[in-house]
Amino acid sequence: MLSKEFMVNSEYGFHLRPAQILMESITPFESKVILKFNGKEANAKSLLNLMTLGLDNGQSVTVVVDGPDENEVMKIIDKLFEDGFDE
Amino acid sequence: MLAGLSLLIQGNCSNGKKSYFMSKQILSEKNILLNCKTESKFAAIERVGNVLVSEGYVTPKYLEGMKAREKKFTTYIGNGIAIPHGVNEYKKEIIESGIVIAQYPKGVDFGSNNTAFLVIGIAGKGQEHLDILTKIALSVQDEHNVKRLTTANDPKEIISIIDEAMM
Numbered sequence: 616m617l618s619k620e621f622m623v624n625s626e627y628g629f630h631l632r633p634a635q636i637l638m639e640s641i642t643p644f645e646s647k648v649i650l651k652f653n654g655k656e657a658n659a660k661s662l663l664n665l666m667t668l669g670l671d672n673g674q675s676v677t678v679v680v681d682g683p684d685e686n687e688v689m690k691i692i693d694k695l696f697e698d699g700f701d702e
Numbered sequence: 703m704l705a706g707l708s709l710l711i712q713g714n715c716s717n718g719k720k721s722y723f724m725s726k727q728i729l730s731e732k733n734i735l736l737n738c739k740t741e742s743k744f745a746a747i748e749r750v751g752n753v754l755v756s757e758g759y760v761t762p763k764y765l766e767g768m769k770a771r772e773k774k775f776t777t778y779i780g781n782g783i784a785i786p787h788g789v790n791e792y793k794k795e796i797i798e799s800g801i802v803i804a805q806y807p808k809g810v811d812f813g814s815n816n817t818a819f820l821v822i823g824i825a826g827k828g829q830e831h832l833d834i835l836t837k838i839a840l841s842v843q844d845e846h847n848v849k850r851l852t853t854a855n856d857p858k859e860i861i862s863i864i865d866e867a868m869m
Contacts, residue, residue, distance in 0.1 A: 628832045631787055631824065639775055662779040666839035669869055671832065 616681040617689045621696040622673065629670035633700035638662050640691050646682025648692070714739050715749065715804060717857065728799050728831050729864075731857035732757060735804040743818075746810045747772060747786045750802040750823030759800030760788075760825045767792025768823065776812055782852070783842050784810070784818035787826065799831035800824075801838075803860060807852060819852040833869065840867035 625633045637659055641648050648659035650668060652675075657664040659678075670676055680689045715735035733753060741749070751765040767788025771777060778784045788795065802823040809817035822838065824831065841847045841864050854860050 628829060630832050630835050631785070631826060632790065635775065663781060663783065663839055663843060666779070666835060667843055669832070669836035671829065 616679065617685050618677060618679045619689065619693075620675050620677050621692075622675045623670055624696065624699045625672055626699075628672050629668070629676075630666050633695075634662055634665040636700050637692070637695060638665060640695060641688055644682070644684045644688045646680050646685045646688045648688060649679045649681075651677040651679065717753070728834055729801045729803070729861065730757075731861065733800065733802045734857035734860050735802070736855060736857065736860075738804050738806045740806060740808045740810060743772065743784070743810050743812050743821075744769060746784075746804060746806065746818070746821045747823070750786060750804050750821055753802040754800055754823055754825050757800060757802075759796065759798050761795040761797065764788050764792050764795035764825060767795060776814070776816070778812040778814075778816040778818055779839075781842050781845060782809070782817060782819040782848050783822065783838075784812050784816075784820070785822045785824055787824040793827070796825045796827045798825075799827045801831060801834060805852060805854070805860070819848065834864070836869055837864050837867040840869065 623629050642660050650657045650659055650665065652668045652670050655668055657668050659665060678692055715738040717732055717735045747768050748765060751768050754760045754764065755762050768786045771789045772786060777786045804821045806819055806821065809819050810821060812818050847863055850863050851860055
């Protein structure tokens, strides 16, 4: 299991596009991905779940990846946050 | 029978006549379409998109962006909800943030065995629409609320169900 904290660096918060990009990017993988924010948890493979976090630009979120391909998945997530979820 | 009758009286999809608040709101009663007849997903996207246009939230061009998004990846998010919105390149077509909710009691086929009973068109600019979006997501996480939203027959009811969500 891997856990890492990220800062949301996306002009328009995290709700729509970034959440969708994250969901699309990790869905093909086996690992379970959970986002933790403000006492709430969301399964990153569910856009609806991600949207309930109410995560905005500049806030930090803990990402937990657990599964056989967790290293690869965390690398992808790392890059997404680094690039600010550019489409 | 009953649906056919209300169709005769109200035309397809009736919406609330007055704004919920004094100033232009992101989500007002006018932005809620009740009892829409089942149609294709692109027709449904056009329907909510057209209200975004007529209520002054977006330019007509924004609809192209909404369809492009749907072609790229479905905006069906689970629990009978789809949230069509434009791709990034069409952001400049947004005048003000707005949300339009169309209720389809019999659903709209969004592909891959997904049926949307609520099609929620979104034009998001800046941060102001995010709270409402979070509230909608929190609300529809509960299937019971999806049922209530799908059977509501007053735009006020839809707004108050969404408003119940605790952030």
